[in-house]
Amino acid sequence: xxxxxxxxxxxxAGYFDPDVITEQLDLQPNEAWKIGDKRHDGTRHDAxxxxxxxxxxxxxxxxxxxxxxxxxxxxxxxxxxxxxxKFDVSFTLEIVPTVYAENTSPCLAPSMEVIDxxxxxxxxxxxxxxxMDE
Numbered sequence: 567x568x569x570x571x572x573x574x575x576x577x578x579a580g581y582f583d584p585d586v587i588t589e590q591l592d593l594q595p596n597e598a599w600k601i602g603d604k605r606h607d608g609t610r611h612d613a614x615x616x617x618x619x620x621x622x623x624x625x626x627x628x629x630x631x632x633x634x635x636x637x638x639x640x641x642x643x644x645x646x647x648x649x650x651x652k653f654d655v656s657f658t659l660e661i662v663p664t665v666y667a668e669n670t671s672p673c674l675a676p677s678m679e680v681i682d683x684x685x686x687x688x689x690x691x692x693x694x695x696x697x698m699d700e
Contacts (some may be wrong), residue, residue: 568700572663572672573622574631576639576689577615580655590649591642596620598677626670628661629677635659636683657689657699664696 578587584598597617602610619635663672674693684691
């Protein structure tokens with residue numbers, strides 16, 4: 567039987583220099599690119615991205631993965647809001663579960679701590695759910 571999986575991460579998207587975000591947050595991103603950087607397929611990115619807190623340690627309570635992703639950001643709410651306002655960027659907490667029909671489904675409900683963080687920073691929650699057959 568194939569097992570469920572999930573990964574989570576925090577993304578900043580817009581028109582900015584990712585190196586400036588890294589410096590201002592004093593955190594190393596898992597991935598970052600600038601406008602115009604080449605993708606793997608040779609096309610170019612039309613916006614910048616800064617990805618942080620990638621967590622793929624699956625837990626049926628996906629809120630635990632969300633906590634792992636946002637934990638280092640909890641004391642940076644003020645800086646995040648300054649970045650959002652200064653660079654006119656968007657924040658997203660990405661949740662990407664892959665669920666197999668014969669398995670128990672994960673609980674995708676965010677905790678109040680996650681909801682509070684998202685509210686304080688105007689972070690959207692995006693759930694990209696993949697449901698698979700055997």
